[in-house]
Amino acid sequence: ENDPKVVDMASTACRNTDAAHFCNLGLEARAWSRMAAVSGRDEHLRDLLDMAKRLAGDTKQLPQRVNIGPDRVIDVLHGVLAERFFKASRPLTAPPRNQVVSRANLATYLTEATAAMTTYKVEQVRLKRLGLAACCDSYLKVYAEQGDDIWMTLTGYIPAECLARRGVLEIADYLDW
DSSP states (O other), X not given: OOOGGGGGSOGGGSSSEEXXXXXXXXXXXXXHHHHHHHHTTOHHXXXXXXXXXXXXXXXXEEEHHHHTTHHHHHHHHHHHHHHHHHHHSOOTTSSSOOOSBOHHHHHHHHHHHHHHHHHHHHHHHHTTXXXXXXXXXXXXXXXXXXXXXXXXXXXXXXXXXXXXXXXXXXXXXXXXX
């Protein structure tokens, strides 16, 4: 946590690593069991549940200190923003639509992620944990690029998943181009 050159090392070179989840939000147990109960009758829901399991299980090896440090900061923010974004989205039948995936929500994400990570980084510098501060820079670099890579990924995945549902899900209900 103190070596600023730690970012030049492979994660597996660190003594302690964690299998860090890409999307650490998970599903609330009651909702999961209700969906699982009806998924046998709905092929689209079954596909989406399988995808949710894969996404929730996907991991990448991170140094343990990064996973419980900067990555944890972003995990917490993801939970806060997911709740806010989903609550703000309008029912699909109620115009005007307020899609969960929009440039406005991405801008909010970038602003809040930058603020949260910068606050964490400042604290790590104050504590002379220069390795953790350097790790924060990896996150901040992505946010400083204005989210173009994030946007391109989302605008590829959402249409693909909607089209894979064979007309059951409309792209415009989820994605504000």
